[in-house]
Amino acid sequence: MQSIKNDLALSINFEQLRTFSLVLELGSFSAAAERLGVTQPAVSVQVKQLERRLGVRLIERVGRRVGPTPAGADLLAELPNVATALTNAINAATFHSAGVAGRVRLGTGGTGCLYLLPPVLRDLRARYPLLDIIVSTGNTEGYVRRVEDNTVDVALVTLPVASRALAVTPILRDEFVAICQRGSADWPAEVSAATLGALPLVKFVPGASARGLVDDWLRRGGHASPPVMEFDSVEAIKEMVAAGLGVAILPKMAVTGRGHHAELDLRPLQPPLHRTLALVTRNDKPVSKGLRQVIDAVVAAGRAVEAANGEPAKDATAPARRAP
Structure with missing residues (x-):
């Protein structure tokens, strides 16, 4: 049975999933067709092929708009996980071939911004001129929420952090x-x-x-x-x-x-x-090459300061794992 499910998952066209999602987002087949730049029959065919492959109806008409059936609603709820998994797979495949570029949004407290990050950011800019690092300052509580909401990619915060959505790396x-x-x-x-x-x-x-x-x-x-x-x-x-x-x-x-x-x-x-300073990211955050370079550089800088101060590289309240 598991083998049959795996074969079914592999045979489904991701474009069909995208079309299905867009029809429900816009509320009609014609609006989805206009957004995709194809004909309405082409959109209908993609949805019907997906329904036929899964053996269940996914979309039904509700008044003038279309809506999901119970099966369609369950499928729609899982699509963000599918997109994240695909993004992670693509990042893993292109990690070594692509250059370090793009944008990384980094949040930090004022002390870390003033006394830890300047040499780190200077070195990253010199090594990766195409990497745009956007730095903002605030408090731990605010940045925990912003990382959870994905409006910041990574943040330097003070532990403890109580969020199961975040991965925590103590650095200093x-x-x-x-x-x-x-x-x-x-x-x-x-x-x-x-x-x-x-x-x-x-x-x-x-x-x-x-x-x-x-x-x-x-x-x-x-x-x-x-x-x-x-x-x-x-x-x-x-x-x-x-x-x-x-x-x-x-x-x-x-x-x-x-x-x-x-x-x-x-x-x-x-x-x-x-106090223990740590980097936090979402557990499901796709780690681009640029984000990986920023994380590694900040971790190295924090541990260098810790070693210079003779501080132990651990804290009982801050394990190097996802937050409790």
Whole structure:
């Protein structure tokens, strides 16, 4: 029986499926014929051939429009999966022969955009001038939705991510540190929530993933004080602290390496606070050659930063697999 079904699937013309879908989308055989640039009888023949091959009626007239029969509705619901599978097969076949070109839509938080991605994007542009990478910034929650909706191809987000539709690749475990104006505080080697509790705190705006992590850490330490200032820009926070207007807790990546600021002192936190950055894509997303190059380059850059910081390449809440 399975062999018969496989033979039937292989014998069906994909053009017949496309015509069947278009008739239902436009509501008539004549509209589908006009869209396809063929005659109405030609469209009717393709649908009848498909029905004959499957042995079941797929389309019926409902008033002035046509609609699917129950069998037609079930077939129509599966056609996106057929199109995705075909696209994946074509991409796999042409992966090694086609050049790296096209467009990749990449979403990221502000910190990753400022301190991780610039050298990655510069190198990709130099190596693949025909690859157009569209970068936008936002928060994790927003980009999880946009990747799910396929309005963004891949996004750099903060874990955890709870979406069964997404594949998750952790790339960087980033430590948080406390910062103050250079020479303004006699801090111990490691800074606790109690140390920061009496000081004016400059924070990210509510809704930012880093804000939630920092607030949780402060609450666990018994010092969940309100901020004196809130910003959606890590650079704005650094400048306010450098001017002596408060202290802050920021990702280490934002204040070391490319993010170093000569007017800031920094200390590790006690207990430590980390976040894990990860790339997310749809599980069923066709991976073009351009998208594969972007993913591989960002993963390599994240793991290079992680190695330089001496961070372990794993996180208990962020397995390198699809999201739970």
